[in-house]
Amino acid sequence: MKATNVLEIVQLSKKWKDFSIEDVSLKVEKNEYFVIMGPTGAGKTLLLQLIAGIHTPDKGKIIIEGEDVTFLPSEKRRVGYVPQNYALFPHLSVMDNIAYGLRAQGLDKDSAKKRVISVAEDLGISHLLKRKISTLSGGEQQRVALARALVISPKVLLLDEPLSALDAQTREGLRSYLRELKRKLKLTAIHVTHDFVEALELGDRLAVMFRGRLTQVGSPNEIIFNPRDELIAHFTGFKNVFDGVVVEEKDGVSVIDIDGIKIFTITNKQGAVRVAIRPESILVARHPVTTSARNMLKGVVQEVIELAPHIVIKVDAGIPLTVYLTKSALEELNIRVGTEVYLLFKASDVKVF
Numbered sequence: 001m002k003a004t005n006v007l008e009i010v011q012l013s014k015k016w017k018d019f020s021i022e023d024v025s026l027k028v029e030k031n032e033y034f035v036i037m038g039p040t041g042a043g044k045t046l047l048l049q050l051i052a053g054i055h056t057p058d059k060g061k062i063i064i065e066g067e068d069v070t071f072l073p074s075e076k077r078r079v080g081y082v083p084q085n086y087a088l089f090p091h092l093s094v095m096d097n098i099a100y101g102l103r104a105q106g107l108d109k110d111s112a113k114k115r116v117i118s119v120a121e122d123l124g125i126s127h128l129l130k131r132k133i134s135t136l137s138g139g140e141q142q143r144v145a146l147a148r149a150l151v152i153s154p155k156v157l158l159l160d161e162p163l164s165a166l167d168a169q170t171r172e173g174l175r176s177y178l179r180e181l182k183r184k185l186k187l188t189a190i191h192v193t194h195d196f197v198e199a200l201e202l203g204d205r206l207a208v209m210f211r212g213r214l215t216q217v218g219s220p221n222e223i224i225f226n227p228r229d230e231l232i233a234h235f236t237g238f239k240n241v242f243d244g245v246v247v248e249e250k251d252g253v254s255v256i257d258i259d260g261i262k263i264f265t266i267t268n269k270q271g272a273v274r275v276a277i278r279p280e281s282i283l284v285a286r287h288p289v290t291t292s293a294r295n296m297l298k299g300v301v302q303e304v305i306e307l308a309p310h311i312v313i314k315v316d317a318g319i320p321l322t323v324y325l326t327k328s329a330l331e332e333l334n335i336r337v338g339t340e341v342y343l344l345f346k347a348s349d350v351k352v353f
Helices: 046-050 094-104 111-121 138-150 168-186 196-200 220-225 230-235 326-332
Strands: 007-015 021-029 032-037 059-064 081-082 156-160 187-191 204-211 213-218 240-250 252-260 259-265 269-276 283-285 295-307 311-318 321-323 340-345 350-352
Touching: 007 046, 021 046, 021 213, 021 259, 021 350, 032 046, 032 269, 046 156, 046 187, 059 321, 059 350, 081 138, 081 269, 111 138, 111 168, 138 156, 138 168, 168 196, 187 196, 204 220, 213 220, 213 230, 213 269, 230 240, 230 269, 240 321, 252 269, 252 350, 259 295, 283 326, 295 321, 311 326
Parallel strands: 032 187, 032 204, 081 156, 156 187
Antiparallel strands: 007 021, 007 059, 204 213, 240 252, 240 269, 252 259, 269 350, 283 340, 295 311, 295 340, 311 321
C-alpha cells in the first residue's frame, strides 16, 4: 500500500554533544513545505541531520515513502540537504559542485551535465555554471547549494537556516525566490529557522521546537494566534504578557484583574493565570469609539520607535502595552510621546495560560 506521507518520523531520540532530540514524531505530506521554528540550541539542525543520515538515532524510526531508512546510508535515502554554511567545494566550479551528488551516485558525465543544466535553468543560475565558488555572492552560493540538493531529484529537501547568513535585502529577495521555487517545483521540504517572518511567508504548516521537542504543530494561523503555551507565545511575537487573576465569569466571558486593570477574555481557566496579547491585535484611537471589542483602555504614549516595517508605540494604560502601527496610521492619528490614546482589543485576542 502506497504511503500517504513522504516523510514520517516516529518517536525519534538522539543525544549528541550539547544537543538532543527527544521523542519527536512528525508527518510531512507530498508537496508540503514544512517549517520548524525554534531558538538556537533547540535541536533543529540535529533533527535534519538525522533525517539526512549524517547521524543515527538512539531510538525511533525515519520512514520515507513507506520505507524505513533509519539506518540506511545518506546516499541511499534520496534526501537533498542544504546545510547552514552551504558546504560548497571552493576548488570546484559551480557546474562540478552541483554535479557532485550525481557523480557520487555513479551517473555518467554526459547525463550528469544534462541534469545540472536543467536544474540550473529551473533555478535561474545557468550563467553561473563556469564560475568559481569564491567569486559568488552569498545569495548566489545559496542558489548553488539548492541546485546541488535538487539535482538528485530528492524525495524530500532539507534546508537548515538557509537565509541566516545573508543581509536583510538579500534575505528578502531569497524568501521570494524560495516561494516561487515551492510553487514551480512542488517541493516537499523541511525548512528550519529561528526567523518568524521566514516561517510565516514560506510554511504550509509550522512546528515550534524547544529543548529537543516539538511543542506545537499546526497551520501558521494556529501557531500565531493560538499558541499552546507561554513559551511559544513569547517566541511567536506576543510582546504583552502579564500575570493576572480571574475574578469573574459570566456568559462565557471572564474578567481578569492585572494590577487593578480589568481585562475581558474567553477562558475556562480560574485563579492565577498568565495573559498574552499580540501587539498587532490592539487598535489605537484618539477618542472613545463604539466597537464590538470588549476591551478599551485609556493610556498615554511613553515611547515611539521606528522599527521597519512598522512603528512600535509603548503605552502606559495602567499596564505597559506594546502596539504596532503603520507609519501612515501614526501620522494620521498624530501620535507622539505624551499623546493620550485609547487602546481597543477583542476578548478573543487575549490568550490565557
